């Protein structure tokens with residue numbers, strides 16, 4: 001299979017139209033069979049539920065070309081399950097999990113020429129989403145839904161070496177107690193845009209959100225979970241119902257435990273104990289791990305011991321292990337790798 005003629009080493013993290021996307025409609029109480037289409041546009045009512053009341057949930061995962069030339073996705077079952085749960089929270093008919101995996105395979109196979117070559121640092125990003133399609137003006141769930149999945153090649157999050165970032169403790173809240181913080185929905189992102197743009201204007205890469213009820217515990221950033229390494233080599237990550245269950249974070253827990261012999265703790269993490277950690281990072285599909293070197297809290301700066309020059313040794317090993325698993329250079333745990341078979 002011939003790859004597209006693209007300068008793979010230099011593509012940005014932007015949307016690029018690829019050849020095919022998968023579309024399935026839910027109507028009259030059932031999902032149709034789903035098709036691949038070349039049409040990258042959607043025509044819908046001006047009064048569609050997604051436009052009026054933000055009824056939308058989404059996912060993000062990647063396809064990789066491995067060292068031995070296979071195309072794989074890693075743990076797509078977790079994305080299938082997460083969007084299923086997200087849909088239920090917004091009163092949307094969930095897309096069947098086995099069909100989600102089938103759609104991932106179809107859409108990656110159809111766009112195999114867009115999967116960046118091994119070693120380029122680039123990957124094929126897959127964006128599944130579901131939204132309210134028909135007209136709603138009185139507040140209620142839609143009757144008709146579209147489930148769609150497109151792909152777009154994206155460059156590496158870090159061009160060149162991995163650089164620590166500076167973050168701030170934000171005064172905005174990301175999620176209400178008992179709200180929608182635990183699902184992957186566009187509505188959680190719309191309200192974070194002002195917070196992230198303000199942080200950027202002040203020179204920070206990300207916001208650390210606190211728990212909205214007491215503002216004493218660390219939650220996550222706008223789009224990534226937070227991980228900590230203790231002095232005595234434990235992996236700690238905040239636990240809360242309003243944190244989105246990151247696939248990357250859950251995979252790093254397995255890496256920490258089974259590949260690095262570390263103890264793993266999921267528990268509330270108070271802002272007050274953050275100065276005790278020796279390494280801090282944020283994790284998600286896009287960056288895998290971005291190390292945090294400084295945490296700015298209203299004039300008080302927490303200098304993470306690993307500093308602003310380089311990623312700390314523990315997070316470095318963790319990052320290299322997970323990317324090795326993704327790229328096929330390190331043996332994956334049972335059931336993680338879904339190969340997408342492509343004809344030459």
Ligand SMILES: *Cc1c(COP(=O)(O)O)cnc(C)c1O
Pocket residue numbers: 060184220221222223224225244245246247248249283284285286
């Ligand atoms: C998508 C997302 C993450 C990261 O999840 P991954 O599955 O690791 O990509 C973390 N936090 C929020 C709020 C997210 O939307």
